[in-house]
Structures are given as structure tokens and as C-alpha cells.
Amino acid sequence: MAEQQTPRSLIVSFYGAYGRRTEGSVPVAELIRLLAAVGVDAPAVRSSVSRLKRRGLLVPERTGRGTAGYALSGEARRLLDDGDRRIYAAGPPASEEGWVLAVFSVPEAERSKRHVLRSQLARLGFGTAAPGVWIAPARLYEETRHTLERLGLDAYVDLFRGTHLGFAATADAVARWWDLDALAKLHLEFLHRHEPVLAAWEAREDTPAEAAYRDYLMALDSWRHLPYADPVLPAELLPGHWPGSRSAEVFGRLHARLRDAGAAFVELGAP
Known part of the structure; x- marks a missing residue:
């Protein structure tokens, strides 16, 4: 989770939330304006864009007006599309669904x-x-398969589907397989930061575009890492008062209130 709230992470979150609404590129000047709204200065934007370009996630592309800009690469669009299925998931599964096992051996x-x-x-x-x-x-099988194939790691791994048959209760086994205390802490940190933001928005009637954009981008940047750290297990396999469902609800309500309102601020400077 250390990546969140860095300039590079915020740029990825921006493209995930708003940068895919157009097939064209985002002008560099607009990236600087839009990241300034969340406290990122121009040198940090340029440096982070350069790193994302070297990683093949952003590609230089002229805008319709001929100015310099950056668009998502095909790979980046696929990664963001895959991420949507986790980030905007409706909720945890209703019951235990079985497991996928990855068994690997690397020389x-x-x-x-x-x-x-x-x-x-x-x-x-x-x-x-x-x-x-x-x-x-x-x-998670399909996403796992695609990820390992994309990275050229599939030759080292066998994937299996299965059911846990014992000897420990599945809930007890889950507590060994994942560090549930660490996952709960991540959810509580998200709630500590963003639950008061939601309460403040729900206490007001107006939704100014710039404020909506700023608070939504910060919430998305915090949240989008969580559905990867947390596999979102069925409630019956988790400790009581698990904070994950509450943090998902807080993000969902912020998303519903702020995302589209924030788009108006993004579009103010659109070419």
C-alpha cells in the first residue's frame, strides 16, 4: 500500500477515473493543472509521467490541437479495465466459492x-x-492466468481449482493463509481518512466540481490498492465486525456522489 498518494499513483488513478473517457491524449498542461488540485507540483508530474512512459503505460501523443500530451497504452487500458472489476465490485461473495491454487517451481x-x-x-x-x-x-482464476501469461511466468506455475476439505475449519485455515490483522488495519486506515470526508459531503446539498474531483481522486487512490491486498473473502470466513464491508460501502458512496461531479472540473480545460 506504500504506493498510494504518490504523484505516480495519483496520475494512474486520474487516468483510471477520467482519462479513459476520451480516446485522445491528455495535454501535459492539463495533467499539471489537474494534479495541482491534489497537491502535486509540475516537476513531480513531469517526472512521474516520464517513469510511466518508460514502463510502457503512457505513450506520447499529440492532442487534437497539436499540443503535447500523453495517452494510455493498450496494455495500460487492459490493466485498468481488469482493475475495474475489483475496484468497483458490488460486494463480497455470498458464500464460499472454492479456490484456485498456484503451485510453482522456479530453477x-x-x-x-x-x-x-x-x-x-x-x-x-x-x-x-x-x-x-x-x-x-x-x-481470481482468469485474471491470474492472464497476468502470468502476460509476464511470461506461466511456464513456472500450475493452476488448480479445489475445495478445502480439512482438517482445520476453513475459517481457521484462512487465518493462516492471509494476515487478516494486517488487512483489517488497511481497511481501518482507509475509513479513518475517508469516512469523515463522506460524512462532510452527505451533510451538504451542493457538489462543487473541483472539490468533488479532489476528494474523489484521493479516495480512489487510497481504495484501488485495497481490493488487491484483500481477496474479499465470504463473510463467514472472516472475523466478526470485519471492517472491509464498511470501507467498501464508504468508497461506493463517495464514488456515487463525487465521480461524475468531478468530471466537470476535468472537462473545464479539455481541448
């Missing part, structure tokens, strides 16, 4: 790929069932 001569593989599985929401055996809810 010692290629041990650097072992670290990449572990990092990617963790980012996808997998927990550790045993050394070299990772587990996640079955619904």
Missing part, C-alpha cells in the same frame, strides 16, 4: 523470477498455503 538459475512471481501472486490477492503453494478465491 535456482532463474531465482529472480521467483521473487517476481511471489510479488505478482501477492498483488493478485493470493495467500500462502505452504511453501510454493499459493491460494485465492476461485473467481
Whole structure:
């Protein structure tokens, strides 16, 4: 979660929320204006854009007016589209849905790929069932398969679907596979920061565009990392008073109130 609220992360969040509404590029001057609204200065915007360009996520492209701008690459659009299914999910599954297991073996001569593989599985929401055996809810299978193929890691991994049959109760096993205390802390941090923002908005009748844009972008940037850290397990497998459902509700209400209102601020300077 350390990536959130950095200039680079905020730029990705901006493109995810608003930058896909047009097929064209976003002028550099507009990126600077729009990121200034959330406290990012021009040098930080330019530096972060350069890093995102080197990673192949942004591509330089002239706007319709001929000014310099940046558009999402095809890969970046696919990543954001995949992210939408998690970030804007309706809620946790109603009941246990089965599991997908990732069993991997990486030769010692290629041990650097072992670290990449572990990092990617963790980012996808997998927990550790045993050394070299990772587990996640079955619904993550397709995304896992596509991610491993895209990164050229599929040759080292076997994927299985399965049901937990024992010997421990599944809820007890889940508490070993994931660090639930750490996940709960992430949700509580989100709530501490953004629940008062929601309360303030729901106490007022107007929704000014710039304020809506600023608060929505900050909330989205905090929230979009959580559905990857947290695999969103069925309620019966989680401790009582799990804060994840409350944090999802807070983000959902902020999204409904602020996203479209904030678009008006984005469009003020559109070419």
C-alpha cells in the first residue's frame, strides 16, 4: 500500500477515473493543472509521467490541437479495465466459492523470477498455503492466468481449482493463509481518512466540481490498492465486525456522489 498518494499513483488513478473517457491524449498542461488540485507540483508530474512512459503505460501523443500530451497504452487500458472489476465490485461473495491454487517451481538459475512471481501472486490477492503453494478465491482464476501469461511466468506455475476439505475449519485455515490483522488495519486506515470526508459531503446539498474531483481522486487512490491486498473473502470466513464491508460501502458512496461531479472540473480545460 506504500504506493498510494504518490504523484505516480495519483496520475494512474486520474487516468483510471477520467482519462479513459476520451480516446485522445491528455495535454501535459492539463495533467499539471489537474494534479495541482491534489497537491502535486509540475516537476513531480513531469517526472512521474516520464517513469510511466518508460514502463510502457503512457505513450506520447499529440492532442487534437497539436499540443503535447500523453495517452494510455493498450496494455495500460487492459490493466485498468481488469482493475475495474475489483475496484468497483458490488460486494463480497455470498458464500464460499472454492479456490484456485498456484503451485510453482522456479530453477535456482532463474531465482529472480521467483521473487517476481511471489510479488505478482501477492498483488493478485493470493495467500500462502505452504511453501510454493499459493491460494485465492476461485473467481481470481482468469485474471491470474492472464497476468502470468502476460509476464511470461506461466511456464513456472500450475493452476488448480479445489475445495478445502480439512482438517482445520476453513475459517481457521484462512487465518493462516492471509494476515487478516494486517488487512483489517488497511481497511481501518482507509475509513479513518475517508469516512469523515463522506460524512462532510452527505451533510451538504451542493457538489462543487473541483472539490468533488479532489476528494474523489484521493479516495480512489487510497481504495484501488485495497481490493488487491484483500481477496474479499465470504463473510463467514472472516472475523466478526470485519471492517472491509464498511470501507467498501464508504468508497461506493463517495464514488456515487463525487465521480461524475468531478468530471466537470476535468472537462473545464479539455481541448
